[in-house]
Amino acid sequence: DGGITQSPKYLFRKEGQNVTLSCEQNLNHDAMYWYRQDPGQGLRLIYYSQIVNDFQKGDIAEGYSVSREKKESFPLTVTSAQKNPTAFYLCASSIRDRADGYTFGSGTRLTVV
């Protein structure tokens, strides 16, 4: 079955550490996205990529970094510069330049300990 897989489901980070969240899709979608969701809030766009080896900052990119070396993969690194990283992180994919309907992963819950 085609889909989008995020791992791990739960992640704990110590102060000052960088952590990387994985997002893999086998839908042959060109575009991939990372959103952050805080409790009781909507989704805020962190980074997005419309094509391999290219990505753009979203509304809250500070303290995050991404890479898009393969069409199937769009990992997100939460760096130590992100001062309030505890949140639910959602990855999504879609047909390029269409945004007709995103397919979402099941999310990674990141907690700072």
Next chain:
Amino acid sequence: SQQGEEDPQALSIQEGENATMNCSYKTSINNLQWYRQNSGRGLVHLILIRSNEREKHSGRLRVTLDTSKKSSSLLITASRAADTASYFCATDLGAGGTSYGKLTFGQGTILTVHP
């Protein structure tokens, strides 16, 4: 700032009743979409309505779009306990059929359907 604002923030109804959620937005859109999120899970795409459409149906879902008022509504008819979830509107900014290729989400409406 968020493009979409949803109303109400929370809605509690009995099974069998209809549920209506509203979404307002600020700028020109290419399309507007509604998503559902069960607690602690990813979002699921429900329905998309394009800027040149006024109404769309999918099963028990009915979506309307009023571009002059920059607003949309989602109606769930004959609700069930399994409809309990958060519902988000999302706007694909753009105009004239051209998408900017990214969605902006509202804050969501929490729907609780009591058996």
